[in-house]
Amino acid sequence: MSLETEISRRKTFGIVAHPDAGKTTLTEKLLLFGGAIQEAGAVKSNKIKKGATSDFMEIERQRGISVATSVLAFDYKNKKINILDTPGHKDFAEDTFRTLTAVDSVIVVVDVAKGVEEQTEKLVEVCRMRNIPMLVFVNKMDREGKDAFDLMDEIEQKLSLRVTPLSWPIGIGSTFKGIYNIWEKNIGLFSNENKQKISESIAFDNLDDPELDTIIGESFAENLRNEIELVTEVYPKFDNEEYMSGRLQPVFFGSALNNFGVRELLDAFVDIAPHPQSKETTTRIVEPFEHNFSGFVFKIHANMDPKHRDRLAFVKIVSGKFERNKNYLHVRQGKNMKFSSPNAFFADKKEIVDESFAGDIVGLHDTGNFRIGDTLTEGEKMMFKGIPSFSPEHFRYINNADPLKAKQLEKGIDQLMDEGVAQLFTLEMNNRKIIGTVGALQYEVIQYRLEHEYGAKVSYEPISIFKACWVEVEDEKSAEFQEFKRVKQKYLAHDKFGQLVFLADSSFTIQMTQEKYPSVKLHFVSEF
Numbered sequence: 455m456s457l458e459t460e461i462s463r464r465k466t467f468g469i470v471a472h473p474d475a476g477k478t479t480l481t482e483k484l485l486l487f488g489g490a491i492q493e494a495g496a497v498k499s500n501k502i503k504k505g506a507t508s509d510f511m512e513i514e515r516q517r518g519i520s521v522a523t524s525v526l527a528f529d530y531k532n533k534k535i536n537i538l539d540t541p542g543h544k545d546f547a548e549d550t551f552r553t554l555t556a557v558d559s560v561i562v563v564v565d566v567a568k569g570v571e572e573q574t575e576k577l578v579e580v581c582r583m584r585n586i587p588m589l590v591f592v593n594k595m596d597r598e599g600k601d602a603f604d605l606m607d608e609i610e611q612k613l614s615l616r617v618t619p620l621s622w623p624i625g626i627g628s629t630f631k632g633i634y635n636i637w638e639k640n641i642g643l644f645s646n647e648n649k650q651k652i653s654e655s656i657a658f659d660n661l662d663d664p665e666l667d668t669i670i671g672e673s674f675a676e677n678l679r680n681e682i683e684l685v686t687e688v689y690p691k692f693d694n695e696e697y698m699s700g701r702l703q704p705v706f707f708g709s710a711l712n713n714f715g716v717r718e719l720l721d722a723f724v725d726i727a728p729h730p731q732s733k734e735t736t737t738r739i740v741e742p743f744e745h746n747f748s749g750f751v752f753k754i755h756a757n758m759d760p761k762h763r764d765r766l767a768f769v770k771i772v773s774g775k776f777e778r779n780k781n782y783l784h785v786r787q788g789k790n791m792k793f794s795s796p797n798a799f800f801a802d803k804k805e806i807v808d809e810s811f812a813g814d815i816v817g818l819h820d821t822g823n824f825r826i827g828d829t830l831t832e833g834e835k836m837m838f839k840g841i842p843s844f845s846p847e848h849f850r851y852i853n854n855a856d857p858l859k860a861k862q863l864e865k866g867i868d869q870l871m872d873e874g875v876a877q878l879f880t881l882e883m884n885n886r887k888i889i890g891t892v893g894a895l896q897y898e899v900i901q902y903r904l905e906h907e908y909g910a911k912v913s914y915e916p917i918s919i920f921k922a923c924w925v926e927v928e929d930e931k932s933a934e935f936q937e938f939k940r941v942k943q944k945y946l947a948h949d950k951f952g953q954l955v956f957l958a959d960s961s962f963t964i965q966m967t968q969e970k971y972p973s974v975k976l977h978f979v980s981e982f
């Protein structure tokens with residue numbers, strides 16, 4: 455196959471969902487269609503149970519599983535589909551944000567009873583900002599839940615999306631009969647008897663066909679005709695270009711658990727979802743079909759064996775072809791590297807591969823060279839953009855509890871921060887270190903890993919910080935900036951890249967600071 459054929463048949467996406475909406479179940483059914491797994495239950499849920507906060511074994515188990523499910527690839531209708539795992543747990547939101555920099559589209563899963571939930575709102579917002587094409591799957595139609603039209607309204611309002619249904623439910627919960635596939639004009643009848651069975655569909659070019667009354671009953675048929683009429687009037691017609699540019703989101707209904715409506719979703723997905731897209735670097739925009747390889751690290755995973763400390767860096771290939779044992783430039787470090795055992799990921803295994811193509815993810819063994827956002831090229835000096843850090847939600851001082859292990863501690867912190875477990879801020883005034891995280895759970899993970907992998911002991915101390923604001927100034931010599939630095943001295947720190955950060959203790963402080971020093975711009979993300 456030519457480079458172009460290989461790249462254009464790749465579709466790399468992530469599933470965005472609030473925990474329990476059905477992400478794992480849907481993933482598993484998608485893999486069944488691809489023939490990548492043979493039975494249900496094969497995909498491990500990578501979830502932290504409620505109350506597991508202090509259960510370190512659980513954390514360890516979690517780390518193992520999330521390597522296993524980081525990337526799941528399968529072939530379907532001659533397309534190579536890569537599903538990137540996006541943890542739904544809010545303490546791992548940062549991980550998910552970064553993974554979203556490596557996908558070319560997403561599927562949003564919404565629970566029909568619970569509607570749009572908090573994590574979904576946050577993650578969809580990130581996708582919207584980047585104009586990522588999105589499909590929506592309304593799940594659990596076999597349960598009682600919200601009216602389809604109400605739910606469409608809720609999705610539009612809470613997620614600020616412009617939706618159009620490509621399938622439509624017939625009944626719900628105990629009266630759920632099936633779905634009308636608007637995209638392919640056929641009806642799928644629901645039977646919850648055999649969950650592994652892939653439902654047959656009956657073609658219906660014309661809903662006025664009296665056959666419909668026979669199949670689903672008069673009142674359901676009548677209702678469906680009315681609803682589809684309304685759907686056609688109310689919602690915009692599907693338009694591929696609008697979907698691709700993130701301005702229109704098709705919606706599907708189904709039940710992942712019953713493997714119902716999933717084929718419709720997948721078939722539409724392989725038809726319309728984008729192949730690998732172009733990506734911006736510090737110097738230019740890189741196109742996927744370029745001959746030369748380029749890619750970036752979006753995730754780093756420590757291996758399970760704590761004695762070895764070796765890690766797996768997940769690289770999204772943006773352009774060209776990646777080859778085993780070929781020399782590539784690690785742009786930030788300015789050094790050439792080659793990789794003798796790059797891993798590619800499949801549904802049930804990872805394997806060493808000789809080549810991978812734009813859209814694919816390769817896992818590179820790393821002994822501490824990589825950090826999130828690093829770029830690999832065939833020699834070109836450019837860095838991919840759009841992998842920012844977000845302001846953490848929690849902050850604590852980190853103290854060394856064993857002075858003899860200062861070196862180990864430094865190395866441990868350094869590597870954990872490279873992995874993106876948390877963010878480190880060093881106060882300008884006294885070099886004290888502050889760890890910022892998205893969730894409280896990370897503090898325990900860090901403490902545990904520092905001790906078990908690096909032999910270092912730490913304690914934490916509370917500090918009252920509301921947000922980390924990255925500082926932007928046009929003129930560093932201006933009197934205004936000098937005064938800002940003097941007055942706010944106690945609250946200024948550097949992130950691990952040396953960028954200046956203002957640690958604000960309240961939203962009021964941020965507002966006052968902006969008013970007082972208008973030329974000093976404060977950002978909640980590290981890239982602006």
Ligand code: GDP
Nearest residue numbers: 471473474475476477478479594709710711712
């Ligand atoms: P995740 O947290 O988003 O990965 O959600 P899971 O896939 O683990 O699903 C959460 C729960 O919802 C599990 O108990 C599933 O069996 C259940 N579930 C998933 N899909 C459906 C569905 O279509 N119908 C019903 N009734 N339950 C479902």
